[in-house]
Amino acid sequence: MGSLNEIVKQQQQSLTKPEENVSEDIVQLVGFIVGEEEFAVPILSIQEIIKPIEWTRVPFTPDYVLGVFNLRGNVLPLIDLRIKFGAAANEIDENTRFIVMKIKNEDVAFIIDRLTSALRIKKKNILPPPDTYSNEDDIIEGVGRMDDGRIITILKVDNLIKREDIVPNGN
C-alpha cells in the first residue's frame, strides 16, 4: 500500500516538475472585463466558465451577493464583482459569463461582463499593486504589464469574498 502511494507520488512529481520549471517565470491567467477594467485570475483557480443561468435571491446578504443557483445539483453562491468593486450592477447580455472558482474548497461563481483571453505573463512583469489602488480587502495580487502594453489587475482569488462579510457574526 505504502509503496504504491509512493509510486503515485513520484509519478505526480515527475509530471508536475517540468511545468513548475516553466511556470517559474510564466504565469497563466484568464483575463476578463468587469465594468471598464480588465482583470485576470490564475487559470488553475477556475473550475469552469458557464453562460448565465437563473439565480435565486438570498435575503440578508450584501448586495454584491446576487443569490444562489443550481450547477448540476450543487447550490453555488453568485457574486457580482462589479457591485463588489463599487460600480453599478451590470446588465446581462450575450457576453456575460459566470466564472466558477474554488475559494477555500467551496465553489463560488462570479459574474463578469466579458472574457478576453487566456494570458501568459512573465512573473517579472507582475508588479505589486501601486499605492493609489484601494486594496483594502487585499484582493489584488498585483498588476501585470502585457507585452502589448495593456495593464491587467490580477486578483487574489482566495480573498474575493469572505464569510464574515456576508453572514454577520452570531446571526
Added chain:
Amino acid sequence: MDEIQELLEDFLVEAFEMIEEMDQDLVELENSPDDLELLNKIFRVAHTIKGSGSFLNFDKLTRLTHHMEAVLDKARKGELTITSDIMDVILESVDAMKGILEYIRDNGDDSAPDIDIEPIVVKLDAIVNGKNTEQSSHNTADNVQTGEKEAKIVGNINLSEITLENADEIDLDSLEPEELDAVLEHLVQLRNQKEDSQEGKVNLNEITLENADEIDLDSLSPEEADAVLDHLVQLRNQENSKENQEKKEESKQSNSENANKPAENSNTNVAPAKSKEVSKEQKKKAVKKAISTAADQTIRVDVKRLDQLMNLIGELVLAKNRLIKIYNDVEERYEGEKFLEELNQVVSSISIVTTDLQIAVMKTRMLPIGKVFNKFPRLVRDLSRELGKKVKLIIEGEDTELDKSIIEEIGDPLVHMIRNSVDHGIEPPEERKAKGKPEEGTVWLRAYNEGNMIVIEIKDDGRGMDPEMLKKKAIEKGIITESEAANMSDKEAFMLIFKPGFSTAAKVTSVSGRGVGMDVVKTNIEKLNGIIEVDSAPGKGTTFKLKIPLTLAIIQALLVASQEDLFAVPLSNVIETVRIIEEDIYTIEGKSVLKLREEVLPLVNMADIFEIEKVLEPEKYLYVVILGLGATKIGLIVDRFIGQEEIVIKSLGEFLKGLPGIAGATIRGDGRVTLIVDVGSLMRLAKETHNKKVVTESLNEAKKKKEKPSDYTVMLVDDSAMDRKIMRNALEELGINLIEAKDGVEALQLLKNNEVDAMLIDIEMPRMDGYTLAQEIRKYNKYRKLPLIAVTSRTTKADRVRGVEVGMNEYITKPYTPEYLQNVVRRNLGL
C-alpha cells in the same frame, strides 16, 4: 488485540441492551411477582452477563452478578417473594452493574474504584440467607451489614462454627433442606473471603492438559471447579489453535518464506485471541438462550453508509421531481400523442419506485421508540418511591419507529417531561384520596404516527394546571405584561411553562425545578423541528403532545411565494393555511394580530421579515400560513401558495450557511433553487419584525393611489415610428402618460425602470417580437396582471390563438379607429 477489543465491544453492546431490558422487566416483576416466565427471563439475563463477564475476566462484575443471580434463583424456585425492599436491593445491584459496565466501556477493565459492590453483595446474601431462617424482617440488610461477625444460627446449626477446614465433618444428610442451603452458602462465602485475602487455593498455572486427570474435582468448591474447567478449555483452545496455526504454516511455508515470523508468534499472540473467539462463540450461544425472541437475521451497518445512501436517494428524488415537471410540459405540448401514454407509465413507475426506495432507506435508519421508552418504568418507579407517591406508568406504541438521529435527541426531553408529570402532576396519595381519585396516579406515555409526524403523548391524571395561576406567576416574574395576560387564551397560558425562568414548582425538589426547566425541553424539540401542544384541566390532569417529523433529510414542504421570491416551509411546522381579508387583521398595542377561532396570533408579512421589496399590488385576499414550532405559533402573510412538494435539503455552502431565517436550499423540478425556511430562526425574526411593523401599513406600501388619468402610464411598443405616432395621437386625448419603445428588448428595459399600467404591443419587430415580449413579461409575478394589448396586422386565427397563449389580453387588428383604441385602453385601465 483487535479481536479482544471487538469481543469486548460486542459484550458491552449486548450487556447494555440486556440490562436496559432487565430494568424494565424488574419493574414489571414487582407488580406481578409470581410471573415465573418473567423471573426466568431476568434470571437468564443475570446468568448470561455473569457468564460473559467471567470469560472476559471481569471479576468484580462476575461476583456481583453471581450474588444477584442467587437471589433471583431463589425467587425463581419459589423460595423467595420479591418485595419492594428486595427489589430496591436488586435494582441497586443492577445500577452497580451498569456503573461497572460503563467503567469497562471507558477504561477497558472493571476495577471501577468508585463502585463498591461489597455492601450490595452483603445485602444480596442477606436476602438469600435471611429468608431461609424465616426470621427475616425488612431491615435484614442493615443487620447483616454488621452481621458478618454476629453468630448466624440456622435451624440447629451455628454457622459461625463452620469453617472451610471442618466442613467435611458436617453430616450433610442429616440437615434440613434450608439448613443445607444455608451451610453451603456460608461455605461459599467463607471461600470468597478467603479468596479475597489470598490467591485461590488451586494454582491454575500448575494445571496442564496432561495432568488434568489427576485433579480431584470433587474436592474443589464449585467456583474453583469452574475456574479449573475454564482454564482447561483455554488450554485446549490454545492447543487447537497451535495445531491450526501449524497446519497453516505448513501450507504457507511452501508459498513464502515470510511465514516464519508469525509462526514464532503464534504461541503467544494467536492462542489467547483464539480462545477469546471460542468464548465469544459460547457467549453468543448464551445470549441466544437468554434472549428467547425469534432469531432475526440482522447485520450491523455503519450509520455513515446509510447517510450516504440517503444522500443518493436525495439526488434521485430531485431527478424524479424534474422528470415529472418535464413530463407535464411535454404533455401540454403534445396533447393526444400516442407516446405520451408510454411516457406517463415510465414516469409514474419511476416515481413510485423512487418513493418506495426512499421509504425503504428511511426505514433502515429507523429504530423503535421503545428504545427510549424502556428506561421510563424504572424512572417512574424510583421517582414515585422517592416522592412517596403511587404512580402507574402505562406505555403504548413502543413499536413506533423514528429516525436514529431523532431517537438520540428525544431521550432527555422525555425524561424531563415524565419527571415533571410525576413530580408536579400526580398528587400525593392522601391528596388524591381526599379528591376522590384512586390513590394510584397514572401516567400515560404513548407514541403513534400521524401523517409524516410521530406524536408522543405524555398524559397524567394529576392536579392539572390553572391558566390563571400561570398567568399570575408569569406576571410576577416579569415574563409577560398584564395586558398580554388579559389577551391570553388558556392554551397560550399553558405554554408559559416553556418560557425560560418559569418554574411552577412551589418548592425545589431534587427531582425537578432545578432551574433547567421546561424551556430546555422546548429548545430540544425545536431542534428537531417539532411542535409541543399542551392541554390541561385543573384537577383532571395534563396532556403534552410532542409532534416530531419522522426524518430530517428529505422533507415535505409547503411552497409559498412572498412577492416574487419562492420559499419552502417545512410542512411539519405548518399547522394550517388560511385566506383572510384585511378586515380580519386587528392591531393591539401597535402590533398586528390575527384572530383565528379561539386564538390570537401575531401576524407578520414574510416580505417584511426578509426585507423583500414590495412590487405586487395588494389583493383583496391575504394568504396566511400558521406556523408552529415548539410552543409558539405565528401567522405568516405570503402572497401565494404554490403547493406541497417533497424537497431535499441542501446546504448553502460555507459562505452563506447560517443566514438568519434560512435553513438551506433545495433544487426544484425546473432546476431552480428555492430557499428553505428555518422555522425556529424565522420565528425569532418574526418577533422582531412584529414589534416594529404593522402589517396593514406594510401591505399598503406598494399601493399607490391612482385617481386621475395622468396617474396612469401606457407603453407603446412598435418598430414603426409612424405606427407609434398614430397610437400616440389616438391616446393623448385620454390625458394619460405615454412612453415608447421600438422593440421588445427596449420595452423590457423600460418596463423595469417605469411603472407601467398597460402596454400596446406590435407583433412583428426586430430583436424581440411581440409574442416573445409578452412571454417574457408574464414570467414575472409582478406583471401577472399587466394588461397586454396586441396591435397588429396579423389577422389569422392562428395568430390570435398564439396571442392568447403567450398571455395577451386583447387583440386589435390594424387598421383601427382612434375611438376603438381609446375604448380598449380605457377598459383595461379601468378608467
